[in-house]
Amino acid sequence: MEVREKFIGVNSIKFNKRFKEDLDCYEYLSLVKWEAGYRCRKCDYEKYCKGEKLFSRRCLKCKYDESSTSNTMFDKLKFSILIAFHIVFKIGTKKKGMSSLELSHEFELRQKTCWFFKQKVQQVMKSSMKSPLTGVVHVDEFVIGGPEEGKKGRSKGLKKLIVLAIEILEDGVGRAYAEVIEHSSAKELGSFLVKYVSKDADLVSDKWKGYTPLKKEFKKLKQVASDDGKNFKKLHIHIMNIKGWLRGIHHHCSKEHMQNYLDEYHFRYNRRSNMDTIFDVLIRKMVFYK
Numbered sequence: 001m002e003v004r005e006k007f008i009g010v011n012s013i014k015f016n017k018r019f020k021e022d023l024d025c026y027e028y029l030s031l032v033k034w035e036a037g038y039r040c041r042k043c044d045y046e047k048y049c050k051g052e053k054l055f056s057r058r059c060l061k062c063k064y065d066e067s068s069t070s071n072t073m074f075d076k077l078k079f080s081i082l083i084a085f086h087i088v089f090k091i092g093t094k095k096k097g098m099s100s101l102e103l104s105h106e107f108e109l110r111q112k113t114c115w116f117f118k119q120k121v122q123q124v125m126k127s128s129m130k131s132p133l134t135g136v137v138h139v140d141e142f143v144i145g146g147p148e149e150g151k152k153g154r155s156k157g158l159k160k161l162i163v164l165a166i167e168i169l170e171d172g173v174g175r176a177y178a179e180v181i182e183h184s185s186a187k188e189l190g191s192f193l194v195k196y197v198s199k200d201a202d203l204v205s206d207k208w209k210g211y212t213p214l215k216k217e218f219k220k221l222k223q224v225a226s227d228d229g230k231n232f233k234k235l236h237i238h239i240m241n242i243k244g245w246l247r248g249i250h251h252h253c254s255k256e257h258m259q260n261y262l263d264e265y266h267f268r269y270n271r272r273s274n275m276d277t278i279f280d281v282l283i284r285k286m287v288f289y290k
Contacts, residue, residue: 004031006280010093015086015279023054025081030055030068032287040064041071073120073286083107084117088286091121092278097264099249122260124285125267132198133175138235139165139193139205140226141184144243144258160255162262163192164242166235168204173234175270178242178262180255186213193218206232 007018007028019025038048040059048057056067069075077084086107090098098106100115107114144160163181167174177196181188189210194217197203203218205211206226215221229236242265246253253261271278 004028004035006277008276008280010275010278012089015089019082019085022081025085026053026055026068028085028283029072029074029081029287030057032284033068033072041066073124073289077117078113079107079109083109085283087114087117088121088282089279091118091264092268092282093275095268096245096249097268099251119257119260120286121282122264124282124289125260126263127177127196127266129195131175132196132201133165133167133177134198134201135174136168137165137197137201137203138168138232139163139189139197139203139211140232140235140239141181141189141208142239142243144246144253160258162258163189164235164239165193165197166238168234173238176238176266178266180259180262184208184210186210190214190217204232 007015009015019028034057037046038057039046040048040062042064043059043062045059045061047060049060050056051058051065051067053065053067056065058065069077069081074081074084087098087103090103090106100111100118103109103114103118104111141161141163144162161181161184162178163184164176164178166176179192179196181192186209190213193203193214197218199218201218201220203221205221205223207223211221211223224231226232242262245265246261250261268275268278271281
């Protein structure tokens, strides 16, 4: 079995030295793809020889030839694999990511081409939901796009209603997750909490009636008055940071794609202490995405 040397780091000079041409990227993909050993996709045979293309593999039994990009998110790209690697690196390791417009300027591609590929990267940034939030967790909803004129509190008419949960630590904050919802009902709030928050967490919400029925499932749920956000200060700082990021980097985001941007934001946010591994994690996810 070939040993893969993972790319570790966020330094662009180091990245450029590692990935100088397309072949470097194809080799990296092949080592990721068959890291656990080769098995033919068609007949499940374990022995292979070199395929027609560099770093592709041909089954010795059925002769199926598989490239390092086939059945991955890098298949049938409209631009070079080297640029694709650069885009993944930029989106993953830059503190605020990059908009499709910025990517199009930097790599001299059409904005729409960059936007479609960025959507692929965002898809793999979605949480696996295998590591729910624990400890003290604050939850609340907020709106992207501003309040409806003449209305106060929760409103069904608001365009982009989002629920957010974040771990509250003694010296700061931990991980966070957010999800677009249609209504701040117990059903939708409960569905979000079940996916992202441990049942044993010390969950704290405001006095909104939508949270009250959830005490049956989240036994430690405590409701306190928001006091204009003063009792949820760290959570509201996080909300302001999300809004600032969307305004500053992306300017506008439709409701249809808002979840992708929330996933991108929290993928980086939840790995802010492990940024060195983000590129390799993203490549793996894009190779094995189903």
